[in-house]
Amino acid sequence: MKAHSPFAAYDIPLQAMPNGEHRYSFALKGDFFGLFEASLITEAQIQVDLQIHRMGSRLDCTFRSEGSMQVGCARCLEPLGWPIQDESHLVVQCSDSVSELDSDEILVLPSGEISWNVAQFIYESIHLHYPLRAVCDEAALPCRSQEPWSEQGLLTYQTSDNSPTDPRWDRLKHVNFQ
Numbered sequence: 001m002k003a004h005s006p007f008a009a010y011d012i013p014l015q016a017m018p019n020g021e022h023r024y025s026f027a028l029k030g031d032f033f034g035l036f037e038a039s040l041i042t043e044a045q046i047q048v049d050l051q052i053h054r055m056g057s058r059l060d061c062t063f064r065s066e067g068s069m070q071v072g073c074a075r076c077l078e079p080l081g082w083p084i085q086d087e088s089h090l091v092v093q094c095s096d097s098v099s100e101l102d103s104d105e106i107l108v109l110p111s112g113e114i115s116w117n118v119a120q121f122i123y124e125s126i127h128l129h130y131p132l133r134a135v136c137d138e139a140a141l142p143c144r145s146q147e148p149w150s151e152q153g154l155l156t157y158q159t160s161d162n163s164p165t166d167p168r169w170d171r172l173k174h175v176n177f178q
């Protein structure tokens, strides 16, 4: 039954994975984001490369995402291809006892777990880059709206400019891999 789940394509085998380096890649399109009810992304072409270094029960994971997602211009509503580039790190610890270690930086999974589904983590790391407000000008496209570039619009844009650096990910960037 599980094999028919659309999430099954994002299962990483845990028990069968030997120590060392492992790579996985995923080509994400709109249907991937459609798996998540809250997704603002409907169309996308994003390549995700996952690099895993396994040392016993610990997996150091690096997700690199690159591509574009479709965002509607806030002024003329035309769809824009919005670039996305992300690198996120996560440590997975397979353990039955250290649930207190579970945090934003360390994901604790039961040691008997056969596989780990990475869809949710990939979705969240990409969705953080969805712009609060996008307009054609920022994508260097001619805007169909005749509405002048308003003072308020400019302010909104300056605020939304901070969106790619979510504090949660800033913390992840500073995780020390020993």
Ligand SMILES: [Zn+2]
Pocket: 073, 074, 075, 076, 077, 078, 135, 136, 137, 142, 143, 144, 145
């Ligand atoms: Zn526009």
